[in-house]
Amino acid sequence: MDTPERKPIIEIDDLSFSYNMGKKNTLQNISLDCLENNVTAFIGPSGCGKSTLLRCLNRMNDLVETSCVTNGEVRIMGKNINAKDVDPIELRKNVGMVFQKYNPFPKSIYDNVAYGPRIQGIKDRSTLDGIVEKSLRDSALWDEVKDRLKDSALGLSGGQQQRLCIARTIAVAPKIILMDEPCSALDPIATAHVEELITKLSVDYSIVIVTHSMQQASRVSHQTAFFYIGELIEFGNTSDIFTKPQHKRTEDYVSGRFG
Amino acid sequence: MEPNPFAPGNSKRVTKELAQRSVLMAATYSILCFTLFIFGLIIWRGAPVLHQYGTEFLTRKPESLELVTYDAGKQLSIPAKSFKTLQKYNPREGLFTDIQDSSRSTEYRTFKIEPGSVIGDGYLSNVEVYNNFTAKYLKREFTAPAGFELSQDTEFQVSPDSYTTLTSQSPKLQSFPAQSITLESKSYSVNFQQKEGQMQAKTLVKLAKSPLIYKLYGNLTDVADDKPAELMPLYIPRAQSVLLTPEQYQACLADTGDFKALEGTEVINTTERISFTIPAGKHTLPLSSLKTLLEENPAASALHSHNLEKGAIFLDMKKTSDSLLLPLSEFEALQQDNPQLKISDIGSTSYESPYKEFTLTKAAQIKLPTTDMSAFKAANAGAVNENGQPRLKSLSEKVFPYSAGGIAGPILGTATLVIACMIIGLGIGVCAAIFLGEYSRQGKLISTIRLSMMNLAGVPSIVFGIFGLGLFVSLAPKMTSTPSIDDKFRFPVIPSFSQPDLRTQEKERIMIIDKDKELVHQLRSAQQQGLERYYTGWTFLSFQGWGNSLIAGAFTLAIMVLPIIITSSEESLRAVPRGFREASLALGATKWQAIKTAVLPYATPGILTASVLGITRVAGETAPIMFTAAVAAKSDLPTNFSALPGVGLDKFFSFLSQSVQAMPYHIYTIAGKLPPSIHIKPMQYGSVLVFMLIVMIFAGLSVWLRIRVRKKYKW
Numbered sequence: 001m002d003t004p005e006r007k008p009i010i011e012i013d014d015l016s017f018s019y020n021m022g023k024k025n026t027l028q029n030i031s032l033d034c035l036e037n038n039v040t041a042f043i044g045p046s047g048c049g050k051s052t053l054l055r056c057l058n059r060m061n062d063l064v065e066t067s068c069v070t071n072g073e074v075r076i077m078g079k080n081i082n083a084k085d086v087d088p089i090e091l092r093k094n095v096g097m098v099f100q101k102y103n104p105f106p107k108s109i110y111d112n113v114a115y116g117p118r119i120q121g122i123k124d125r126s127t128l129d130g131i132v133e134k135s136l137r138d139s140a141l142w143d144e145v146k147d148r149l150k151d152s153a154l155g156l157s158g159g160q161q162q163r164l165c166i167a168r169t170i171a172v173a174p175k176i177i178l179m180d181e182p183c184s185a186l187d188p189i190a191t192a193h194v195e196e197l198i199t200k201l202s203v204d205y206s207i208v209i210v211t212h213s214m215q216q217a218s219r220v221s222h223q224t225a226f227f228y229i230g231e232l233i234e235f236g237n238t239s240d241i242f243t244k245p246q247h248k249r250t251e252d253y254v255s256g257r258f259g
Numbered sequence: 260m261e262p263n264p265f266a267p268g269n270s271k272r273v274t275k276e277l278a279q280r281s282v283l284m285a286a287t288y289s290i291l292c293f294t295l296f297i298f299g300l301i302i303w304r305g306a307p308v309l310h311q312y313g314t315e316f317l318t319r320k321p322e323s324l325e326l327v328t329y330d331a332g333k334q335l336s337i338p339a340k341s342f343k344t345l346q347k348y349n350p351r352e353g354l355f356t357d358i359q360d361s362s363r364s365t366e367y368r369t370f371k372i373e374p375g376s377v378i379g380d381g382y383l384s385n386v387e388v389y390n391n392f393t394a395k396y397l398k399r400e401f402t403a404p405a406g407f408e409l410s411q412d413t414e415f416q417v418s419p420d421s422y423t424t425l426t427s428q429s430p431k432l433q434s435f436p437a438q439s440i441t442l443e444s445k446s447y448s449v450n451f452q453q454k455e456g457q458m459q460a461k462t463l464v465k466l467a468k469s470p471l472i473y474k475l476y477g478n479l480t481d482v483a484d485d486k487p488a489e490l491m492p493l494y495i496p497r498a499q500s501v502l503l504t505p506e507q508y509q510a511c512l513a514d515t516g517d518f519k520a521l522e523g524t525e526v527i528n529t530t531e532r533i534s535f536t537i538p539a540g541k542h543t544l545p546l547s548s549l550k551t552l553l554e555e556n557p558a559a560s561a562l563h564s565h566n567l568e569k570g571a572i573f574l575d576m577k578k579t580s581d582s583l584l585l586p587l588s589e590f591e592a593l594q595q596d597n598p599q600l601k602i603s604d605i606g607s608t609s610y611e612s613p614y615k616e617f618t619l620t621k622a623a624q625i626k627l628p629t630t631d632m633s634a635f636k637a638a639n640a641g642a643v644n645e646n647g648q649p650r651l652k653s654l655s656e657k658v659f660p661y662s663a664g665g666i667a668g669p670i671l672g673t674a675t676l677v678i679a680c681m682i683i684g685l686g687i688g689v690c691a692a693i694f695l696g697e698y699s700r701q702g703k704l705i706s707t708i709r710l711s712m713m714n715l716a717g718v719p720s721i722v723f724g725i726f727g728l729g730l731f732v733s734l735a736p737k738m739t740s741t742p743s744i745d746d747k748f749r750f751p752v753i754p755s756f757s758q759p760d761l762r763t764q765e766k767e768r769i770m771i772i773d774k775d776k777e778l779v780h781q782l783r784s785a786q787q788q789g790l791e792r793y794y795t796g797w798t799f800l801s802f803q804g805w806g807n808s809l810i811a812g813a814f815t816l817a818i819m820v821l822p823i824i825i826t827s828s829e830e831s832l833r834a835v836p837r838g839f840r841e842a843s844l845a846l847g848a849t850k851w852q853a854i855k856t857a858v859l860p861y862a863t864p865g866i867l868t869a870s871v872l873g874i875t876r877v878a879g880e881t882a883p884i885m886f887t888a889a890v891a892a893k894s895d896l897p898t899n900f901s902a903l904p905g906v907g908l909d910k911f912f913s914f915l916s917q918s919v920q921a922m923p924y925h926i927y928t929i930a931g932k933l934p935p936s937i938h939i940k941p942m943q944y945g946s947v948l949v950f951m952l953i954v955m956i957f958a959g960l961s962v963w964l965r966i967r968v969r970k971k972y973k974w
Contacts, residue, residue, distance in 0.1 A: 058845065060841065060844065060845065063840075063841075063844070065700055089847055089848070089849055090847070092844060092845055092846070092847045093846075093847035096845060096846070097841075097845035099838060099841060099842065099845075101838060103836065103838030103839065103841075103842050105839060105842070105857060106861065115843070115846060115856070116846040116847065116848075118856075119843075119846065119847070119848045119849075119852045119856060120847065165842070168842070168846065169845070169846070172846055172847055
């Protein structure tokens, strides 16, 4: 895929991160820029820190008490998100997240999608109806569930549940969507649906996706970053990474020789 | 034949193994036996009780069972509404024959009380009881006339001084012929030395009425009845000369203790008395005169002389009262005895009340609860049969406390205690569990809290009782304008504008503090008068405790179940998938929003399970409520709101600060504290069965609630 001229929305600048108060860095001097309305894929073997980096982007790592950024900074829309005057709640409204294991609340489909708007204080029924419909349409789920919005979300299939989680995320209108291996628990057909959706969403949202599947990365992303043991090995256009990798390790990994 | 290489070699070993197995089996099966025995016994003995008394067993207040024995052929009557109870409590077939309906009419007078009335204390409460209202009054008055009735001509003797006062107060007394008499009386002047020694109990009882100053070691009242000749240690602190009556003097001489060698000198006193005779019939006299008269002539008996020491009451009325009602005879007494009572609009009305008449076929004991028994007795009082004999001449009467069934009070008490306790316990416990599980960092303080919680779970329940007594019953802060005289300390909060009225002052023994005088002196005198509270015009936050009350008991029980609630709530919070929290936070929820909407709802089933455990434990505990909430006897049900003082929020507070009866304590009372009898035994089994069912219902409700919630929030 070719990359049109876009400006960076996430700038990661020499970032080091530790889970245990700086004793050992999980991420080591990472620098990369994610572009607006682009899909950026993070690939690498397990434990290489790609998920950690993803969770740094909306400060979900704050939940781990002993975690800290030891060096560098992350700027989203030009603002250092670890600055004191940044409210993580406001940040997360703008940087949504979809998790590896689909986790809809055990509520109705409608209530799941309306959850975000509701906690932000929207009570008006018709506004909520509008948001729910738009989010479900955007996540290509509307036609499948429009007749059973009041049914439990747990009755949906795995792929539908994951798309519901995506609908739930876009209901709060974020700028950026982080996806942490969104298809790893899905079968190939459901995966195809979700990948299709990612491509569609990239028109309106900037997406960062962590994936184990190199095919998936090559199919959906515009840019790819390859990580190995906490370090960024290579970052560039997806086509370049997969066809002419600069580093030996990258080549080994994308050609399936290890990992 | 091939020899069997695996033949059982040692038959002893087989027996041994069988024995080992039997021992283990016996231990296991004994559990089943115990369980069957407990449940079987309770159901076998309790079910017939419930069957006999039916719902009455549950809906009555705890009452005494009264037994009266009658001859065969007695014609009796009973108010119709008590007849069912009569049959239930006396289920012998064919005991009552000739059962007929009858009705009696009672004539009532209706009247209104005008402002400025004065009424005797006893009469006022009578009017209040019949009309279910509470009168306000201004002051007590001892010069108001009160009525009395003499059944025969009675001679009264008074001192000349009293006679002057009496005749000036009521000139009517002068019309009775009076004569002056001189009485001689002998007494002995006896010298006592300062001494420590012993004296017989019977002598001490007599000396108690003399002016002799001494100090006694030990409880005279018990000893004097049982062993009058017992020697009691005694200390006379100083040498003194005392005038003793001949009787006291003789007792001292006859004493076998260390004080017997007493020499006294005879003293002859003469007293002047005025003697006069009041003819039989009804009279009125000012209360204070009547009081003097009766004090100086204790042998004379006057009717309607009740409540003399309290005086008559000035009613505090701005306008004429609503229409009131009294039975005819009571009304006549009211009019006769209260000449200063202004009443108007006297009307007459009568009510028919249905009765049942029946004949007793054989000599029998009739059993009835107290209230029905008094109605029964009233229905037969005064009536005579064909032979002119009183109908209710019973052969014997017996009373067995608490033996009439009726456990409505304990049931409601336990229910309110459990509900209040669970509200408090779940409130504190769930908050603490959320903090511990979701907010707190693991630190020294938190692990100390956890450790103390574990310790709390192991504390014996009686210790909680003592703790509740110390903290909630006698130290906890309370907002009140009438703090207790011996509260620990207090802070004034806001001025109070409503001084308690006279009736509250008397009932709750309140001293109204005079601002111009020194507080300490007034408090001291209040203490000497036996007053309990004081009013200064301020509302205080007074650390006087909540007393023996529902709320103190509920708090004590709540603290007892806290460990159970916290541990299991924390566990159920932890069981909620991490994904819910993360998803919620990733959608921009604050921590509390995430907990409230994505964690708590899914932890509710687990928390409810914890409360099931809590409820069954709380409902069954006796020790923690023994000193904090429970009473053995109480006349009103705890939920009888009309009997509670105050209005609105005040009523709610008095609901919380009342003491209650509770099932476990009631069972303890009827099984352990009352003398055993055949009448109390069924009550024990019945109560235990009901208690068991109640606990099961409580637990069942929680399970049902849990299933419902679980169905709603399932993942």
